[in-house]
Amino acid sequence: MRQPVKDKGGPPSVAVPETAAPGARAARRPATGAWPAKRADLGIKLAGVLVVLAIMELCSRLGVLPRDWFPPVTSMYAELFRLIVEQPLWVEIGRTLRAWAVGIGLAALLAVPCGVLLGSIPLAYRMARIVIEFCRPIPSVALIPLAVLVYGTGLEMKVFLITFATFWPLLFQTIYGVQDVDPVARDTARAYGLGPSARFWVITIPSAAPYIATGLRIAAAIGLVLGVTSELVGGAPGLGRAIAVAQSAGNVTLMYALIITTGLLGLTLNSAFAAVERKALRWHPAQRQEVAR
Amino acid sequence: MLEVSRLRKVYGADPQAAPAIDDVTFSVADREFVCILGSSGCGKSTLLRCLSGLIPATSGEILLHGDPVLAPPKDMAFVFQDYSRSLLPWMTVARNVSFPLRYKGVSKEDAQKATEEALEAVGLSGRQKRYPWQLSGGMQQRVAIARALAYRPKILLMDEPFASLDAQTRFDLEDLLLDIWRRFDVTVLFITHDIDEAVYLADRVLVLEAPAKVALDVDIPLPRPRDQLKTKQLPEFAELRTRLFSAIQREPAAL
Numbered sequence: 001m002r003q004p005v006k007d008k009g010g011p012p013s014v015a016v017p018e019t020a021a022p023g024a025r026a027a028r029r030p031a032t033g034a035w036p037a038k039r040a041d042l043g044i045k046l047a048g049v050l051v052v053l054a055i056m057e058l059c060s061r062l063g064v065l066p067r068d069w070f071p072p073v074t075s076m077y078a079e080l081f082r083l084i085v086e087q088p089l090w091v092e093i094g095r096t097l098r099a100w101a102v103g104i105g106l107a108a109l110l111a112v113p114c115g116v117l118l119g120s121i122p123l124a125y126r127m128a129r130i131v132i133e134f135c136r137p138i139p140s141v142a143l144i145p146l147a148v149l150v151y152g153t154g155l156e157m158k159v160f161l162i163t164f165a166t167f168w169p170l171l172f173q174t175i176y177g178v179q180d181v182d183p184v185a186r187d188t189a190r191a192y193g194l195g196p197s198a199r200f201w202v203i204t205i206p207s208a209a210p211y212i213a214t215g216l217r218i219a220a221a222i223g224l225v226l227g228v229t230s231e232l233v234g235g236a237p238g239l240g241r242a243i244a245v246a247q248s249a250g251n252v253t254l255m256y257a258l259i260i261t262t263g264l265l266g267l268t269l270n271s272a273f274a275a276v277e278r279k280a281l282r283w284h285p286a287q288r289q290e291v292a293r
Numbered sequence: 294m295l296e297v298s299r300l301r302k303v304y305g306a307d308p309q310a311a312p313a314i315d316d317v318t319f320s321v322a323d324r325e326f327v328c329i330l331g332s333s334g335c336g337k338s339t340l341l342r343c344l345s346g347l348i349p350a351t352s353g354e355i356l357l358h359g360d361p362v363l364a365p366p367k368d369m370a371f372v373f374q375d376y377s378r379s380l381l382p383w384m385t386v387a388r389n390v391s392f393p394l395r396y397k398g399v400s401k402e403d404a405q406k407a408t409e410e411a412l413e414a415v416g417l418s419g420r421q422k423r424y425p426w427q428l429s430g431g432m433q434q435r436v437a438i439a440r441a442l443a444y445r446p447k448i449l450l451m452d453e454p455f456a457s458l459d460a461q462t463r464f465d466l467e468d469l470l471l472d473i474w475r476r477f478d479v480t481v482l483f484i485t486h487d488i489d490e491a492v493y494l495a496d497r498v499l500v501l502e503a504p505a506k507v508a509l510d511v512d513i514p515l516p517r518p519r520d521q522l523k524t525k526q527l528p529e530f531a532e533l534r535t536r537l538f539s540a541i542q543r544e545p546a547a548l
Contacts, residue, residue: 113495161523182378184375184378184379185371187379188381190347190365192444193367195396195398198396202392203381206381206383209383281383283382283383284383285426
């Protein structure tokens with residue numbers, strides 16, 4: 001489980017003179033030279049991708065890999081393009097994403113208050129400990145038969161599984177976040193007469209926010225895995241079932257196109273969450289890019 | 294204005310355990326600048342935390358204007374040593390200064406005015422929209438001082454506020470503090486382990502001995518306004534610092 005890096009605080013080891021340039025000014029200096037460097041970096045990365053794709057294409061065309069099970073990359077992408085232009089792909093993506101969004105939303109609504117409670121009341125944490133340790137290791141996919149039995153093969157089943165799976169990382173991140181409030185910050189608030197509820201909103205929640213944001217990013221990835229798995233195994237409509245249908249129809253190229261779609265979807269969701277995190281938590285040491293120390 | 298009598302603090306439940314504060318009695322007059330001087334581990338910080346009402350004393354009494362201090366009083370402000378952790382990184386400089394005012398019942402306009410005034414007093418006007426971590430250490434501690442000023446306290450408690458700054462910044466902030474002390478009519482109780490700093494700033498220096506007990510109460514009759522060069526060249530300054538130095542030096546020998 002990834003956690004945001006915690007700033008240990010304390011004075012910087014090297015004394016900063018009073019006239020030190022504030023962050024923004026210090027940032028502009030490397031930034032002027034950074035654009036070409038960033039571009040070159042992106043170019044190198046893309047070149048890497050192209051090399052891999054070209055090798056795959058060659059292997060398939062030259063028959064190094066059996067063409068029946070491994071069609072050329074170009075035809076996979078041609079198929080993907082066809083799917084994008086013709087509506088069905090968007091319908092499938094919509095089905096998967098709807099369960100994903102509802103599931104994670106529900107998990108957040110449940111996990112964040114629970115985490116706040118467990119994180120701030122040590123007795124509650126100790127009481128809940130064993131129950132949590134028992135429930136958490138259950139692989140969520142093991143619950144698919146149960147979920148199908150109870151909820152059928154529709155949206156509800158998927159939402160249940162996604163909620164269950166993403167509840168845990170969100171719960172733990174929230175607990176860690178709430179427990180990790182800086183004692184000096186808390187003392188400061190207390191010395192300035194903030195009562196318990198004011199301290200909760202002014203100190204605890206902002207301190208825990210980076211942890212919760214990380215929890216959401218983890219949950220986004222897990223939620224997609226669970227969504228696609230439950231469609232594949234449980235037969236709920238969505239990208240997963242479309243892959244299963246393509247398989248039973250023997251349409252290997254279509255299968256690959258759909259698999260690529262799920263990969264791209266995961267990548268997009270992760271980047272979106274990371275971008276929101278960067279913007280909203282600009283103040284957090286792990287996100288500070290402009291400060292020169 | 295502040296009276297401390299027979300203060301004792303023992304951490305934990307066992308009353309027989311070694312006390313962090315043994316038996317401290319002193320008083321601070323209105324608008325006085327008092328430094329509490331002691332080597333590390335002598336219970337200075339515990340004493341200040343008790344005085345601010347952050348932690349309860351085991352026995353003894355703390356009276357502020359005759360009222361016992363049981364929780365952080367509304368006319369007391371605290372400046373911590375660890376400014377980078379005392380300032381909240383998700384708030385701008387202005388928010389860091391103004392957020393306590395809302396809970397003190399200050400109106401929005403008054404809070405804004407007090408914030409601007411306080412930031413100007415510490416020489417940071419124009420940096421309201423910055424974040425504390427974009428500023429140097431000295432500027433961060435200025436923000437913390439501004440926050441204390443905007444709170445309009447009668448008494449300012451400072452826990453080694455300049456201990457982690459470099460020498461030049463420390464001298465600047467010492468002079469800034471003296472200036473503020475005069476202009477804002479506050480009483481200051483300042484904890485430090487630096488003898489020169491104590492003599493330079495204070496009207497009176499209390500030497501603390503471990504476990505915290507007032508070993509010496511010295512008046513500092515140096516003329517004001519003080520000057521980093523001229524004051525420190527006075528023969529009286531040297532005399533006072535020698536006296537305090539030998540008082541502090543005596544303790545390790547006793548251990």
